[in-house]
Amino acid sequence: MRHEMTIAGCKRALPLCKVNDQLYIAAFIMFGDVEITKACARELLKLAPAHDIMITAEAKGIPLLYEMAAQAGENTYVVARKAPKLYMQDVVSTRVNSITTAKEQTLYLGGEDAALLRGKRVLIVDDVISTGDSIRSIEALVTQVGGNVVGRMAVLAEGDAQERADIRYLEKLPVFNADGSIKG
Template sequence: MFYEMTIAGCKRQLPLCPVNDELYIAAFIMFNDVEVTRAAAKELLAKAPEFDVVVTAEAKGIPLAYEMARQAGNKDYVVCRKGFKLYMRNVIETSVDSITTDHLQKLCIDQDDVETLKGRRVLIVDDVVSTGESLNSIEALLKQIDLTIVGRMCVLAEGEAAARGDITYLNELPVFNPDGTVKE
């Protein structure tokens, strides 16, 4: 089963995947889709407030964050990593419980990231916002740093996330019943 939609002018068929016996979601993967990544970045930037740094969570938001930073004039971007790496110094972290992962994850950044972010205007971006848990975790992490969050953006707002007033997005993405029909 697939859900067909147009994202930033690009028509795509998104495979439907079960979350549980009652709920299916449409999988939107930006990896390997340069056309959608470029087009979505351009459309989001047209709606973006003034910012200095783009921040995203590892991993699916990375192509979008990179492309938005590049198109905005080679601005900085920071990736909140899902785990500690040996090269990281003075790590700060928080936890995230994402709908697309079957376990509690950590998000962390290190001293170099903190220096990049300190005192700057930050734009948080992601491919899809669903429950908002990834956004909440990024914000909890960033609250430990002296910076200003100027916006939250995503390509797709899934399910109830479309009703949130605190995110800017390009398209609404419904959630689905096991038979592929849109959940009401």
């Protein structure tokens, strides 16, 4: 089963994936899709508030954030990592639960990235916002290191995220019943 939609002018058929017996979601995967990544970056930048730096969580938001930074002429962006790396010093972390991940995860920032965010206007970007847990976790990291979140953006808002006034997004993404019909 697939859900067909147009995102930033690009038509795509998103595969439906089972979360549980009563809930299916459409998988939006930007990896390997240069056309949609560039188009979404362009359209999100039109909606973006004034900011000094952007951040996303590893991994699916990385190509989007890279393209947004490139199109905006920004030379730096930050990625909250899913594991601390050897080069990271003075690591800060926060926990996150995501609807698309089977277990709780932790997001990490090293001291150098923390310094890039400190005292700055920070724009949080993701591919899809569902429950909002990933965005809240990134926001907690930004706040923890002294950054000021000025906006939260995503390509798609899924389910209840569509009703949040604090998120800017390009398109609504419905959730689905087991038979592929859109949940009421």
